[in-house]
Amino acid sequence: MLHPSAPPETLAALSELLRIPCRVAITTHHNPDGDAIGSSLALARMLGKVGHTVHVVLPNPAPGNLRWMPGYAEALDHSTAPTACEEAIATADVLFCLDFNRADRVYGLETALRNAPVKVLIDHHRGPEGIFQIIFSDISASSTCQMVCDVITGLGLEELVDAEVANSLYAGIMTDSGSFRFSSTGPHTHRVAAFLLERGARPDRVHEAIMEDNTLDRLRLTGYALHERLQLLENGAATLISLSKEDLERFRFVPGDTEGLVNYGLTVRGVRIAAFLVERKDGIKISLRSKGNLPVNELVAAHFEGGGHANAAGGRSADTLQETEAKLIKELPGFLAKYPA
Template identity: 55%
Template structure:
């Protein structure tokens, strides 16, 4: 292990004890799993299997299409199609490993089973973890859970067990959560981990093509429409706001994952420090905020939009109409921006 990765000794010893004999393990990640959720889970699954354990990945719901190529995805079970089997897998597991989330209400229909699980391990990089895991690995400074999985595997002395499939999964998680190595959480250590994963056999052009070059015409047209018709730029507040209604999405034959990354276009404009994306769902409005520098959007989301995240990337929800949610956000903006010049 390098000096710049910090795997806590107590948790590591706990994990060593747990895995000293073959175990049946359920690997659970969060609802609407992203590249890091799926990458860290499948990556760890491959390594655990190589170490002689039984490991089953459980997703609260299916992955967006652009992540389904990941090695081992076909063996994962999703709670939206196989709920009872997922719950049985949690019940029958010797331990449940929770990846890329830190509150048990993040796993949708699997929450009750997870709460009843007698032994849990947490591997996660979000702020303010709920205190529930017997073995907690929590590092909010890590760029991704996938990087943490790499570091834990290495600290276990299992680096040789990372094959090309695990490497591809972990690399994908790091790339997607670090914005392709550009967010502030990207460190020299992140680059070293990426280099090691290349040495373990990941073909990075394949990964980047699979992630980035998977658009359908409808999705690109929705993006064009969104930027032309549904983006408001407030230069005096260094903010861009995008809002999309159910009708907008329907017009472009929306599929899950289509609006992934849209919020970042707001942030790509010169002079913009804060980008917001409001998306109408049948039962609520989904809110995503992204920021640059010291602007702490996680606090804003926690206080006003029932969610959380990281300083520069946070997500939550609103119960009012789309228009009301945007209006409320715009009302909060001047003070928020003034407090963080």
Template identity: 40%
Template sequence: MNSTDIATVKSLLAKPQKIVIIPHKNPDGDAIGSCLALAHFLKATGQNPMVIAPNDYPKFLKWLPSDNLIYNFEHQNSQSKKLIEEATLIFTLDFNHFSRTGQLEPLLAASKADFIMIDHHQQPDTYARVTYSDVNMSSTCEMVYNFIEALDGTDKISKDIATCLYTGIMTDTGSFKYYSTTSKTHRVVANLIDKGAENMTIHQQVFDTNSPARLHLLGVALNNLKILEEYNTAYITLSQEELDKHNYSKGDTEGFVNYGLTLEGINFAVIFIENKEEGIIKISFRSIGEFSVNEFARNHFNGGGHTNASGGRSEVSIAETTKYFESLLENYKLQLQ
């Protein structure tokens, strides 16, 4: 953030505001962690923010402090609409285009509120009065820490804030193993531990609360794994029938795509998940090295994200989608070596 942006934010927060904080649709640990951390911080400054999630999020995130601050737009529709319509200041976290919010998109587009964007994805839109965008950051949670620091508010970082920020950084860095994890990231994490974040407890709450059904579903996913050695690529498919058979709950497939990258010689991993309710195949892309899955997703699957982690979608069957996907790989053969 530059000095002008910092001054603008301080001016906006110097008076009472009707504040709403929005994550992207299907929010993950970074989205929920950053929104709750920011909500806790703003409360500590005398504001009264609310978080509105476009839809539900995984059970393994619902233990986070003050999870009850979050409205689920699908279940609390009228209250959420009223809050957005009356908002004077809206923070959008972990996304940079209204289309990432699903049903909230028209409400946000129609809002007369001031917007503040905090995000680390590529190609940000221009809707915000203040845009804090940095694609080199490990996570939006690390950016929220920097945001708080820029506002001279680190003394207000409580155990609850530290817990939320640590959770988001941990999940978005693959437990600190991705290239985006810098020495600064580790210094931030150390400060959060000093502020009360219990790293072992957080890890257990996120990663060690599996149901038997989820582990059985993982077994199905790994059984469906297809390896394309010629292209250093592996992909997984999961049909709606397979999800239903194993009592799928939101978040159950989190991290499945990464198993492909644990194979020796694999540089590109993908998972295709059927969602009959939305009529789409949801796709997650992961890569190692310089191969940009952000560009791949944007060019071929109506998606985008980061260089090494991205998402997309298809509106044809899994069989047609994977056939199309495989047909594309010859064009990227040299990049995938």
């Protein structure tokens, strides 16, 4: 039996809310990742098992390597079925908000979300917006999937966890913890993973489905980015990879193709901070990763309209790619000096 780490009084409130079968909607952030999709689909399947009517509502679709997760085909996608999505949220008695904590993270679903009377948050990002009625927020958790597993256990439902639920939760923990290597990976992360293995999760299959699903174009884009677009900065303490619209077009970019690219920069010996800039239709997307005590979420919050975790954060810029690069390069020396190695 898994020891629940979710707060008892919050669990009691949730338990009361779900006492009789009701209509549930579950949503997650725009550009959903493994943790977002895994937690949403797993929770949906669990709540379905105990008699609730559940809809998963996504702001936009998941990348191809996540669509194998059980229940994905039934999820509603706001980018293709806006009315059905907004209706599912408007008619829900309870709206679960997973793996994000600010209403603007769901893009086109923001109004529907704000209007939902009962919102339950399960999330591991810093600083939730004050719009949720029941709040599970733990910035030390490796992933939302880990927290969802604790909530399931806390509600006394662990015997209902099947292999499908276990694989989805395992997928989210694996992806958000960088395959159990980020500093957010604690003893409890492994205990939850062990529990999921006992319930039928298959780490080999989950890893293969998610990590070994490259197209040749994607693999070549990665090679190109590392060979032609990676700069070493700040006497070897920082790396920067920038990709322009033309770079992406050359390798027939599809969403998800640059996922994880930023992490390569951090593998260079001596590097403490790795940056990845990519030119998108709606501006420049910025991803930062760091090692040790270098809170990149601070840098992003101060200069690039974003946030995240201490060692992994993201933001955006309305400037050109060159301007954004220049701005970042200008901020790096001061930021590194503020947090000496």
